[in-house]
Amino acid sequence: MNMMQKFFQGFRRGFASYSHDLAGIISVLLLTLAYFIGVGLASMFSRIFGKHFLKTKRSKQSRTYWKDLNLKKTPIEEYYRQF
Amino acid sequence: MTTYILGLSCYYHDSSAALLRNGIIVAAAQEERFTRKKHDTSFPIYSINYCLQSQNITIDDISYIGFYEKPFLKFERVLFQHLEMFPWSLRIFLTSMPSWINERLSLPKTLSKRLGYKGDVLFVNHHLAHAASSFLVSPFQRAAIMTVDGVGEWTTTAYGMGDGNNIQLFKEIRFPHSIGLLYSTITAYLGFTVNNSEYKVMGLSSYGKMSKRNPYYDKLKKVIDIKEDGSFCLDMSYFVYHYKGRMPSKKFCELLGGPVRKPGSEVTHQHKDIAAALQMITEEVLTKMLCHLHREAKCDELVIAGGVGLNSVYNGKILHKTPFRSVWIQPDPGDGGTSIGAAVYVYNAVLNKKRMYHMKSSYLGPVQSTAEIRSFLKSNEIRHSEFRNNKELICTTARLILENNVVGWFQGRMEWGPRALGNRSILANPCNTEMKAILNLKVKHRELFRPFAPVVCVDDVSKYFDCDNPLPEPTDFMLMVYPIKKEFQSKIPAVTHVDGTGRLQTIRRFQNQLYYDLIKEFGKISGVQILINTSFNIRGEPIVCTPRDAYRCMMGTGIDYLVMDRFLVKREDNPSHMWDSERYAKD
Numbered sequence: 001m002n003m004m005q006k007f008f009q010g011f012r013r014g015f016a017s018y019s020h021d022l023a024g025i026i027s028v029l030l031l032t033l034a035y036f037i038g039v040g041l042a043s044m045f046s047r048i049f050g051k052h053f054l055k056t057k058r059s060k061q062s063r064t065y066w067k068d069l070n071l072k073k074t075p076i077e078e079y080y081r082q083f
Numbered sequence: 084m085t086t087y088i089l090g091l092s093c094y095y096h097d098s099s100a101a102l103l104r105n106g107i108i109v110a111a112a113q114e115e116r117f118t119r120k121k122h123d124t125s126f127p128i129y130s131i132n133y134c135l136q137s138q139n140i141t142i143d144d145i146s147y148i149g150f151y152e153k154p155f156l157k158f159e160r161v162l163f164q165h166l167e168m169f170p171w172s173l174r175i176f177l178t179s180m181p182s183w184i185n186e187r188l189s190l191p192k193t194l195s196k197r198l199g200y201k202g203d204v205l206f207v208n209h210h211l212a213h214a215a216s217s218f219l220v221s222p223f224q225r226a227a228i229m230t231v232d233g234v235g236e237w238t239t240t241a242y243g244m245g246d247g248n249n250i251q252l253f254k255e256i257r258f259p260h261s262i263g264l265l266y267s268t269i270t271a272y273l274g275f276t277v278n279n280s281e282y283k284v285m286g287l288s289s290y291g292k293m294s295k296r297n298p299y300y301d302k303l304k305k306v307i308d309i310k311e312d313g314s315f316c317l318d319m320s321y322f323v324y325h326y327k328g329r330m331p332s333k334k335f336c337e338l339l340g341g342p343v344r345k346p347g348s349e350v351t352h353q354h355k356d357i358a359a360a361l362q363m364i365t366e367e368v369l370t371k372m373l374c375h376l377h378r379e380a381k382c383d384e385l386v387i388a389g390g391v392g393l394n395s396v397y398n399g400k401i402l403h404k405t406p407f408r409s410v411w412i413q414p415d416p417g418d419g420g421t422s423i424g425a426a427v428y429v430y431n432a433v434l435n436k437k438r439m440y441h442m443k444s445s446y447l448g449p450v451q452s453t454a455e456i457r458s459f460l461k462s463n464e465i466r467h468s469e470f471r472n473n474k475e476l477i478c479t480t481a482r483l484i485l486e487n488n489v490v491g492w493f494q495g496r497m498e499w500g501p502r503a504l505g506n507r508s509i510l511a512n513p514c515n516t517e518m519k520a521i522l523n524l525k526v527k528h529r530e531l532f533r534p535f536a537p538v539v540c541v542d543d544v545s546k547y548f549d550c551d552n553p554l555p556e557p558t559d560f561m562l563m564v565y566p567i568k569k570e571f572q573s574k575i576p577a578v579t580h581v582d583g584t585g586r587l588q589t590i591r592r593f594q595n596q597l598y599y600d601l602i603k604e605f606g607k608i609s610g611v612q613i614l615i616n617t618s619f620n621i622r623g624e625p626i627v628c629t630p631r632d633a634y635r636c637m638m639g640t641g642i643d644y645l646v647m648d649r650f651l652v653k654r655e656d657n658p659s660h661m662w663d664s665e666r667y668a669k670d
Binding site: 054055082 | 165173207211257308315325432
């Protein structure tokens with residue numbers, strides 16, 4: 001009984017470790033796919049249309065880099081939103 | 084009816100929780116102190132449990148949870164980074180996405196699963212949480228607000244005004260342009276860890292050339308364009324942090340004349356000058372920003388928040404370099420502090436309840452009773468003696484410090500914030516020229532260029548320091564550096580930095596009677612009313628939290644004595660192998 005218990009415990013541990021590794025590999029594969037298909041296509045289309053998502057260029061001519069924010073108290077419902 | 088609000092900050096760095104009872108902060112702690120992982124980012128389950136237990140309540144008693152950012156807005160920024168930088172950002176996409184999917188975008192689910200909480204969760208913008216964490220617990224009814232950190236959702240720097248219960252942030256600078264990330268980039272270039280060792284670069288800067296003749300000043304000016312109103316823009320060709328797991332680009336390394344310094348290798352003059360140039364540029368940006376803010380806000384009071392608020396070298400110059408007349412910074416202006424910010428913002432701004440709290444001390448963490456400590460010592464068979472009263476405790480400890488012993492000081496409630504402020508501290512004699520080396524050899528094992536901090540009673544501060552008058556309150560939280568008067572620099576060599584300054588902590592008797600009296604007693608027998616106060620921890624570990632952590636730290640280092648509550652433990656009386664054994668390490 002003791003031997004059987006030990007065997008199943010070891011089997012369970014080994015299988016958990018195997019499934020963990022497998023899940024890791026699958027998630028890397030899926031994420032890579034999502035990156036190249038989702039992010040990649042969107043990125044390429046946006047480049048074709050001249051859209052930039054980050055403002056990385058600087059304009060020495062402008063007098064200021066401050067942008068309007070106007071962040072202030074809003075109705076409580078707004079705070080339930082995660083965006 | 085009692086209103087409890089829980090504030091949370093997690094998943095980026097320095098997770099923490101804070102609890103408000105009817106608008107008053109009754110408990111707050113960083114997760115790292117419990118998990119013993121420095122800057123722990125995980126869901127702050129231990130901090131939450133501590134907060135609830137401290138008030139003897141359960142999660143069902145919580146009316147609202149305030150969270151320190153808007154996760155979807157932050158995720159939008161992360162996605163936009165990938166869209167902009169495709170295909171160079173693949174690696175960080177693969178490493179960061181699982182945590183976004185599993186944790187960061189499903190906070191209400193996590194709260195329900197981990198805490199059984201089904202109540203209201205309010206999400207406060209990151210920089211509003213920063214602003215609230217300082218303004219709403221400050222002594223000011225009206226103040227100009229500046230928040231400067233690495234990055235929140237999109238904002239890296241913002242300014243605005245606080246008036247009564249309300250906060251309005253007018254302007255911002257957006258990612259990827261960030262003075263905090265510039266500081267972190269050079270921290271990485273100098274071989275130190277990002278989001279951890281920025282203060283080392285600040286300490287190192289005093290060794291470099293603090294003048295515009297410093298060759299690295301002009302070089303770094305190529306990296307950043309600074310306008311007269313303090314707004315700035317980085318030349319992103321020098322950085323890769325927006326799409327890689329590291330900070331400086333090849334071009335940045337070429338500009339500074341060499342590769343990234345290897346950790347542990349020699350710190351050269353070049354490194355010191357780079358740190359000095361960075362500090363000068365940071366100060367230039369902040370001074371211009373604050374002067375602009377003063378013109379806009381037309382207000383003489385200032386509060387600062389965000390990680391850059393930990394730049395104590397600059398904090399000590401604010402009132403001298405800008406038109407502001409008083410300044411306030413809370414003990415943890417970085418991301419850890421935003422749990423307090425989220426909670427007070429919900430209470431004071433969202434629920435529009437009257438402000439009734441001014442943070443006058445930082446002792447908001449866990450406490451162990453005398454009985455608990457006695458039981459710990461007894462159950463682990465730790466040899467100790469017990470003081471009969473506070474007078475004996477103070478006199479004995481002061482004498483031990485004067486005899487050049489290194490003393491671990493563990494009393495009362497743990498401090499809130501990254502500094503040990505007299506309840507989880509290591510204390511030593513500042514008059515001994517060798518004490519810096521002794522502390523480094525016995526305990527801290529840290530870089531030799533780093534200074535140790537002095538603590539002085541508030542009524543003695545003007546005797547030793549050339550500080551602002553009136554003295555700004557953030558000195559109580561070790562957030563300002565001031566010059567030490569010339570005549571005392573040689574008398575307290577262990578706390579005098581290379582440029583003749585000290586990052587002082589001031590202490591008022593109502594904040595911590597025992598600590599205050601100890602410094603006074605040391606002054607009586609030594610003639611100098613100052614002690615060295617450094618954090619009670621082993622290098623690389625968070626500050627100690629429990630008696631077990633304190634005892635383990637002492638036994639693993641060269642701390643000579645541990646004064647824990649009313650008990651005195653001598654390291655030599657307790658062989659370390661006893662503690663290491665399975666039998667005794669049961670606690």
